Amino acid sequence: MRIDVLTLFPQFFESPLNCSILKRAQETHIVEIALTDIRDFAADKYRKVDDKPYGGGPGMVMMPGPVFDCFEHVSKLSPEKGRVILLTPQGQRLDQKKAIELSKENRLILIAGRYEGFDERIRIGLGAEQISIGDYVLNGGELAAMVIIDAIVRLLPGVLGDDDSVKDDSFSEAVGGGLEYPQYTRPEVFRGMKVPEILLSGDHKKIAQWRRQQAQDRTQKWRPDLLDK
Numbered sequence: 001m002r003i004d005v006l007t008l009f010p011q012f013f014e015s016p017l018n019c020s021i022l023k024r025a026q027e028t029h030i031v032e033i034a035l036t037d038i039r040d041f042a043a044d045k046y047r048k049v050d051d052k053p054y055g056g057g058p059g060m061v062m063m064p065g066p067v068f069d070c071f072e073h074v075s076k077l078s079p080e081k082g083r084v085i086l087l088t089p090q091g092q093r094l095d096q097k098k099a100i101e102l103s104k105e106n107r108l109i110l111i112a113g114r115y116e117g118f119d120e121r122i123r124i125g126l127g128a129e130q131i132s133i134g135d136y137v138l139n140g141g142e143l144a145a146m147v148i149i150d151a152i153v154r155l156l157p158g159v160l161g162d163d164d165s166v167k168d169d170s171f172s173e174a175v176g177g178g179l180e181y182p183q184y185t186r187p188e189v190f191r192g193m194k195v196p197e198i199l200l201s202g203d204h205k206k207i208a209q210w211r212r213q214q215a216q217d218r219t220q221k222w223r224p225d226l227l228d229k
Contacts, residue, residue: 010035059116082107087141091130112141178219
């Protein structure tokens with residue numbers, strides 16, 4: 001898989017992309033992640049990429065020219081056309097189902113905005129879909145792009161070592177789209193808190209039943225909205 005990120009701050013991604021699972025996924029060539037600075041495609045020596053909004057109002061809006069030029073350059077870096085995504089508050093909410101869907105693509109092109117947002121012609125002209133990671137406002141789309149990258153790369157075969165690791169995650173089909181069951185490890189007793197006896201029984205059928213019930217109970221208690229879905 002190849003992921004291209006168009007951003008005004010490529011340095012924002014350097015640390016998370018060079019740690020742990022994401023670093024290993026790139027080193028083993030399971031995923032290729034390329035960062036491109038939109039400012040490199042500004043038309044003037046001041047690398048200007050934003051301007052005042054028509055109609056007035058506060059803040060600045062990202063100009064279409066540098067974004068289009070950057071996108072057209074990046075598009076040619078791979079024979080794969082790629083699925084184009086704008087990170088915007090008005091986009092479809094990211095969830096596990098969407099992450100799984102995106103993980104099946106051969107290429108993604110993520111465009112991270114800043115300031116008051118994109119000139120609307122960027123969305124229209126690029127035929128981009130929009131994705132949001134939640135109903136709150138960030139300083140820019142870089143964090144949202146990083147969340148998408150992290151959510152989908154871990155789903156790629158071979159990234160986690162054991163591909164079954166993701167099957168029982170919260171929001172997965174194995175737990176009915178709800179929350180994951182509680183997990184325990186050594187020691188058996190910690191500060192007076194004991195591991196449930198069922199997990200020590202060796203009865204895998206009863207353990208599976210207990211986990212399903214626990215997942216359902218936790219979802220009912222903490223995220224009943226997931227049961228409504």
